[in-house]
Amino acid sequence: MSQQYQPPFSITPAIVTHVGKISEAVGRLTILREQTISLRLRRINRVRTIRGSLAIEGNTLTEAQVTAILDGKRVIAPPREVQExxxxLAAYERFDDWNPGAEKDLLEAHRILMSGLIDEAGTYRHGGVGVMEGPHVIHMAPPADRVPALMGDLFHWLATSDAHPLIASSVFHYEFEFIHPFADGNGRMGRLWQSLVLARWNTLFADLPVENLVFEHQSEYYQALQESTQKTDCSPFIEFMLTMIFDAVVTSAPQVTPPVTPQVGQLLMVMDGEMSREALQDLLRLQDRKSFRARYLRPALADEFIEMTIPDKPNSPLQRYQITEKGRQWLQLRRER
Known part of the structure; x- marks a missing residue:
């Protein structure tokens, strides 16, 4: 194994920006996730992840059909697609057990993912393979006899790299697709392993349907792979994947429950520090004090978007109101949308 192996990538300003934005969004979503995410939402995202990753490879089953298979129901569809x-589903059940830095776990994941679909499930390929775009070969993978050494180098780099996990996972994904170590299933394995690397950085990535967004931008995904190969620098692919990851983080943020009414939303948007009822009412240009309390102030207090500065004396003439962390999270998510 080469101790000097270094995947070819450069850190562009766009990559730095993406990493910063994702890190901030992940922090906010982690707080919301701990408060509101449910097993049902995780199940929905898992279905979207599987459907998206398989759809990129040509599987035609819908989210409803994937859900039916998950529930043990009979689905009328091509047998190979049902098997996929x-x-x-079986592979993602083992998601929490695998170590992204363990080559044996990657081989085991491939065995489960491709069981009954190819003869070489769970082993590196023994023949040549290329990436096709229609009738054209757009990438010829390295010879089969080089695959074990190349994958060993890649895992060694992953274990020793000090690159941010957002960058390291994207580099691993690209290098994996370049090596194309398996006879089939390379795309779904590369996406699975990037999610696994990210989940070891922050567990919320075990539930985010990044693959579903990649499917929606499939042509850009392949274009980023090809451009990176042509440049001998995978920064285009890193930038693409970070864009997908950021979109997944933002769009997967759970709805604040109960929903924010237009009136509460208006109240939150004018709040700045500690404010009196009169000041808030004036900023909103509302004349009716009773209506303001009933439609704006009380719902915002009840749903913990704002809080009193003197909670044990609600009627104090010195009473002020300030936005809570929950309210700030709502405002931030609203700006990003």
Whole structure:
């Protein structure tokens, strides 16, 4: 194994910006996730993840059909596509058990993911393979006899790199697709392993449907892979994947429950520090004190978007109101949308 192996990538300003934005969004979503995310939402995102990753490879089953298979129901569809879904469900069940730095775990994941679909499930390929775009070969992978050494180098780099996990996971994904170590299933394995690397950085990535967004931008995904190969620098692919990850983080933020009414939303948007009822009412240009309390102030207090500065004396003439962390999270998510 080469101790000097270094995947070719450069850190562009766009990559730095993406990493910063994602890190901030992840922090906010982690707080919301701990408060409101449910097993049902995780299940929905897992279904979207599997459907998206398999759809990129040509699987035609819908989210409803994937859900039905998950529930053990019979689905009328091509047997191979049903098997692909069953395998993916079984693989993602083991998601929390695998170590992204362990090559044996990657081989085991491939065995489960491709069981009954190819003869070489769980082993590196023994023949040549290329990436096709229609009738054209757009990438010829390295010879099969080089695959074990190349994958060993890649895992060694992952274990020793000090690159941010957002960058390291994207580099690993690109290098994995360049090596194309398996006879089939390379795309779904590369996406699975990037999610696994990210989940070891922050567990919320185990529930984010990044693959579903990649499917929606499939042509850009392949274009980023090809551009990176042509440049001998995978920064275009890193930038693309970080964009997908950021979108997944932002769009997967759970709805604040109960929903924010237009009136509460208006109240939150004018708040600045500690404010009196009169000041808030004036800023909103509302004349009716009773209506303001009933439609704006009380709902915001009840749902903990704002709080009193003197909670044990609600009627104090010195009473002021300030926004809570929950209210700030709502405002931030609203700006990003």
């Amino acid at each position: 879904v069953r395998n993916a």
